[in-house]
Amino acid sequence: MSKVSRMLMPGLGLALLSIAPALGQAAAPAPAAQAALPALFWVLAGVLGAVLLVFLTLFVAVLALMRPQLRRLYELPSVRRSWSGQVLGLLVGDAVLVRGEVRDEMLDHDYDGIHEFDNDLPPWWKYGFYVTIVFGLVYLAYYHVAQAGQLSHAEYETEMQQAALLVSADDPNQLTTYEPLTAAADLASGKTLFATNCAPCHGPNAEGKVGPNLTDEYWLHGGEVNHLYKTIKFGVQGKGMVAWKGKLSGKQILQVSSYILSLQGSKPAGAKEPQGQKEAASKPVAKL
Template sequence: MSRSRLAYSLAGAALLAARPALAQAADTGAASATDAQRTMLWFVLTTLVLVLMVFLLLVVALINWMRPQLRQLYDLPTVHDTWSGRVLGLLVGDARLVQGEVRDELLDHDYDGIHEFDNDLPPWWKYGFYATIVFAIGYVTYYHVLKTGQLQGAEYAAEMQQAALLIAATPDDPNQVTTYTALTAPAELSSGKSLFMTNCAPCHGASGEGKVGPNLTDEYWLHGGEVNHVYKTIKYGVNGKGMVAWKGKLSGKQMLQVASYVLSLQGTKPANAKPPQGEKEAPAKAVASR
């Protein structure tokens, strides 16, 4: 039992030791890697791991085979209570080292018939406690004495920086009007419709008739009715008037699909339409003329 556990932990330690090498190799490899090199790397690593495992198995088998002799060695009084002796004790599976000596000697205590033993603190518990104390001291030291660890503000900044690297930089100036043309393909409009239903219908009505938000089916627009203006309104919202910014919630493509779907509702005259708001615009007003 304890032997197999030992084998696992040793294997784990070997893997941990191998990890930095692996990461480095992957780093340098990735830049100029050809597939052959990568295959070679994996081959070498796998072989290494296999060799280590065989080695470990041999060690375990050796310990198992030599157990009686090791046991004798462990039982020598000059060895038994030394540190190396204890390691040996763990190897030969002396349970006392983990759970403590259970003497079960009663104390001179009697509380309403309840008696007490005074058995040792189980070593696994005691050393576990020490380990958590070491962890706690290390934790506070790492973050607040050495100041190596990132506290939440720095962690957030790093996360945002990383995100900025991953996401293609798009010009993000709210005053920059895009130059899209409205989509007309039925597939695009139907995606636009389903997005509209989940995200826009609560405020603008299922048919765009307007509820909390304005009617989207008439020719009157508060923030421009040309597709790029609708797109912009969707993307950045209208602060203070309740139009939510969908940037970050919908992708550029999705916003264009919704904008195109909205424009496809022009003139549908749904029931319960909200009265017109804003300025009247011809549907296909060009951007350049503004």
């Protein structure tokens, strides 16, 4: 390495180090660029559609100009009997590939004066019949041999089970089987919902106002998460506890219930005296 190269290397290294952050920032997509992506997609789709339209127009024009030559080519017996020749026939106006050969050859029998022609079935019908055979084989292998999918009876049973779950979720006499939510995001959402909807009656720290204290071990209607879920969802008639069904989603009710359980033993200032029966409720721990 020459003396000049050794002198230039440190400066080149410093220049690269200074440029690298700028390159990293430039590589990161800006919010404006992200917002422009849908518009760019539609522009590209429009350009592609225009190109396809121009190509189709040129194809039709070329086909119209070359139709006499294609017709003469199609009239050749060796070409007309081939499958590719029948495709060519579609371009020159002969739909034999779709409707089949119509020979109009009458068979030598009749029924009460009704005669029968010996014509082939239309190719579209035969191809459709072949497709049904392939479909039947695939269906047999998938549902009966491999048993990878549910048959109609099993689908019916599954749908009935799902319907029963939905009905039980709206049945105030049947408890749900939820577990308390422990994720920090769910507990944060439950705290926000509690502050908005529950704090006017239970206090900002669940210490109790018109409603009971929710931070001690005493409960009027059960302190397990599914009892709390039921109380919040359906309310308590004649006790001032309104039903939040229809106002909060099922997940939001479970978030509020889990947040209330997270307040157990917090002992807020000015807590209301215990009400109900003593019950040790499970306390979810947020997963950070």
